Amino acid sequence: MHATDNLTPSPMLMRNQTADPALILSLNNVEVIYDHVSLAIKGVSIEVPQGGMVAMLGANGAGKSTTLKSISGLLRAERGLVTRGEVRFMGQNIDALLPQQRVKLGIVQVLEGRRVFEHLTPDENLVAASAVRGNRQDMLRNKDMVYTYFPRLHERRTAQSGYLSGGEQQMLAIGRALMTQPKLLMLDEPSLGLAPFLVAEIFDIVRRINKEEGLSVLLVEQNAIAALEVVSHGYLIENGRVVMHDSAEAMKKNPDIQEFYLGGAEGRSFHDIKHYSRRKRWLT
Numbered sequence: 001m002h003a004t005d006n007l008t009p010s011p012m013l014m015r016n017q018t019a020d021p022a023l024i025l026s027l028n029n030v031e032v033i034y035d036h037v038s039l040a041i042k043g044v045s046i047e048v049p050q051g052g053m054v055a056m057l058g059a060n061g062a063g064k065s066t067t068l069k070s071i072s073g074l075l076r077a078e079r080g081l082v083t084r085g086e087v088r089f090m091g092q093n094i095d096a097l098l099p100q101q102r103v104k105l106g107i108v109q110v111l112e113g114r115r116v117f118e119h120l121t122p123d124e125n126l127v128a129a130s131a132v133r134g135n136r137q138d139m140l141r142n143k144d145m146v147y148t149y150f151p152r153l154h155e156r157r158t159a160q161s162g163y164l165s166g167g168e169q170q171m172l173a174i175g176r177a178l179m180t181q182p183k184l185l186m187l188d189e190p191s192l193g194l195a196p197f198l199v200a201e202i203f204d205i206v207r208r209i210n211k212e213e214g215l216s217v218l219l220v221e222q223n224a225i226a227a228l229e230v231v232s233h234g235y236l237i238e239n240g241r242v243v244m245h246d247s248a249e250a251m252k253k254n255p256d257i258q259e260f261y262l263g264g265a266e267g268r269s270f271h272d273i274k275h276y277s278r279r280k281r282w283l284t
Helices: 011-015 064-072 099-105 122-130 136-149 151-155 166-178 196-213 224-230 248-253 255-260 270-274
Strands: 023-034 038-049 053-057 080-089 107-110 184-188 216-221 233-238 241-247
Touching (some): 023 216, 038 241, 053 064, 053 196, 064 216, 166 184, 184 196, 216 224, 224 248, 233 248
Parallel strands (some): 107 184, 184 216
Antiparallel strands (some): 023 080, 233 241
């Protein structure tokens, strides 16, 4: 386990402030304020390796979605502002870029809540998303790729998207993102409201896309059990700070992660829980 104090960049991050070809994304001491008053994230530092798959874990309101929006540029629409630190994508500082410029660079965020055009068919949704980048040949090739990874969408391609199941809408939301030909795919709570078997299916497909297409993935999840099964490394965020980062295997074995995020208290007596120090060791 590596604890971080978030006020001083780690030696690894300090080395990577210049362009590092091994990294596709790095956040260095990023601080975000909403409405010039509310401090949402406090010195967050995160790295995603080229072709890697990394998770940000944490409870609701921990600052995970805000961190993603600082990368995609969607903070401005919510009156948020990066007031400290920097976001670097493929070695380039992107703090001043508009959201659409970041999409053209290859950054795409799948927002929480399966946001698709409900009045359009899945096929029409994919075509609409392709307008962001590429030509007709790119569109046809990318659509074939999406249908290959999500054959269920191909079966429902002429149905109205509003009538798709929650799992199918999540597949469509990811498919729309893939139509922009991204280099970095950011998923915000893709498991939310889905049955466990659907979560496993979608995560398995995302892992295949990561491996077969070389697409870097940053996964934001409250469902730590599912996330740690598919990523190589994870960051734990609490109260706007990164409080832990390590390999997925190490995080799964960490007693604090097991206790607070993996249901490790199941089967323990109330007496044991009562006398367990609820103050997490990474906060002391």
